[in-house]
Amino acid sequence: MKLPKNAHVALVDGENFTLFRNDGQAFEPRLKSEASPDLDVTNFSAGVRHQDDVGQELGRTQLDELAHGAAVAEWLSAKAVSNDLDQVLIIADPKSLGEMRNHYHPELKKRIVGEIDKTLTGQPIDRIEQAIAAA
Template sequence: MLDKPIDYKTWILVADGEKALFLENMGDGELPNFEIRRIEEQDNPPSREQGANVPGRMSDGGTAHRSAVEDTDWHELGKERFAAEIAEMLYKMAHRGRFEKLVVVAPPKILGEMRQHLHKEVQSKIVGELAKDLTNHPVDQIEKVLAA
């Protein structure tokens, strides 16, 4: 959760499993002014468009009884892979000194996936987290939500 206002020059990552907005606060904690620094998007079609085969079946043994095997959720795997890619981008940016403070905003599942891949250098710069999906909100709405 965000305990205090977002300082000047703090970066804000607003991400979900398919889109990431890298914002920078050019205002202060009371009057934030987020500017877009980078946008990353991933083309991740639904699983039904990515799978090549029908779900498998397996014998339950003995009789002619068979059970279905759940198909791989390619769409969900794509989201997890994107979270890992975002974590890698953050590491490269932090290593180059692009930001000193970072706020991460993402849905709970993506936030958890990203945490698994964040380098210690990035973790040390995180000053706040919010488990919420704001990627499809306009920047001024993101400012209002994070300022509240």
């Protein structure tokens, strides 16, 4: 995947949000850590769509995780609207990414250069860079 120089990378799962910036070239990303925000996870209505009987019985309805994905999308959207975010690649586990998409502001959608639906949180930076280059 081509990741523009200075593009942000949002690495997300149901509990974590890490922000990076590409300091490398388009096809050879080199990620540098950015300050990740302290999110206010309040949108628990996000999980309402997932409140089915089977999901509740099997423990598949994790409202906290879905609310975290919504909070990340809302934070990224606010940064895009305020012009503090130019280009962004979003890497998230499939469930979080699906929830995040429901909360993208149109301005954020314009700035997304790609999405990778894979759980990479907790991985070394070089492994994340390899996943981006291979996408």
